[in-house]
Amino acid sequence: MNTDQAFELLIEAGVTEDNSIQTVRRWFRERKITYKGSGQDTGYILNNTDQAFHLLKDAGVADSTAVQIVRRMLREGQIEKVGSGIQKPTYPLKESASKPLTNRPSDLDMMIRQLKVKLKAQDEHIKGIEHLHQTSIARLIQQIDILKKDLMKLEKEKSEFQMETKKLLKENIDLTNELLKIKGELFKGKQKDPEFEEKVHTPSPSHTIDYRQKLGLSKMASDKEVLTRYKKLLKITHPDHGGNASAFHFIKTDYDQFRHSINMK
Template sequence: MNTDQAFDLLKDAGLTESMSIQTLRRWLREGKIKYDGTGNRKTGYIIDDTDQAFDLLKDAGLTKSMSIQTVRRWLHEGKIKYDGTTNRTTEYIIDDTASKLFINERTDQNKDEIIHQLKLKIKTQDKHIEGIEEIHKTAKNIVIQQRDKLDKLNKEIVILKNVTRKLQNETTDLLKENTELHNELIKLKENKRDHFRSTTQSNDYSKKLGLSKLASNKDVLAEYKGLLKITHPDHGGNAKLFRYIKTDYDHFRNNIKDS
């Protein structure tokens, strides 16, 4: 391989012009390439095998990944050849990289089948995505329904609170009205009691005792004393009736004194 071929190779591999020139000068000093002064440049590259191409690219400073991509492309373009009989192993090639490149080359030739398989995978993924979207849609609808139920419950709670507040106000009003009625009832009882007392004082004691209207006060007092004696608890009488007659007797006697 002469200098022109090596220069074109390095440029095609992506090295800058200055880097390519520096590499060529070093290779010339090391005897890795030869200078052909005739200027007869051949078309294409003349490289014995993929291992030689890896050695040159690695020595030129390219990374392993860049070297692999470049050799793969050169194989595809027919610029280098794959020699299956070569048993060379370099530090740049792991697990027979040349063989892998050849297999990749064959894979490229079956790219239609690969594309078909990829389309099938994409179709499967699309169906999977559709399933996920359907699940998401269903979950979203459930959330919306739950939210509607929650809103309805909140409205019902507000209504119940208003009803409760109204009932509490009505209960307060009823308690107030009940208190007023109770006070009024107490007044009515007191008035009735006063009316009873007044009526008792103005009654005809003679008539109450079964005496004649013409009976004297002395006769009335004597009748009361007789009844008190009969109803006295010490004589086997009724204590409640005794107190009633005694009260009436005292009222009558007081009326006599006042008059």
């Protein structure tokens, strides 16, 4: 089993990515795994269930979880055979210590071969670590790219929402201004009526319903809702805020009358 296959085994076992990387590096140093793949190897195969169980245990996986994973791997053909249950894992044995140099050519040749084997193993070890490091960087870059795309999508949705809000606000302001314009014209016409003052200050029995109709509210709207709507209109039409003085006076008169009618209840 190579480094890529060992990493995938630990990830499937629920080990975190950081712990998986550290464990794979340690296994590689201890010669429990080898490096052979190109970074895309899948379908790892272990010798037996004992080896798989001991590897998972060595990585800190709980016994019950390790047993379940080993059974699944055996069913899926990722383990060659069932072990005895007590067998310890077998890994490549460490090479014996070098024999002292002698003057015999055969001994020198043997030592050279051993040194070459060690150098090759060290080179593969370094390559395995470098590959594992590059794989981790590639994963991080991929995650960053996904987060950037999500961020861009959210920014776009936010911009569209703001544009839609501004559009609705503008339409609301235009409708309000149109309503105020109409009310202002009505107010000017009523000022010419000699009976205007009497009509304004003498509320009829159905005057409360008239207020709600004027404001476009439901007949069931509460007094608080009517007052709130009048306050908003007063703020918009106030001359200090660039509003129409005539419309402001008209709305202020209605507002004062409605508030007086509430107090009289």
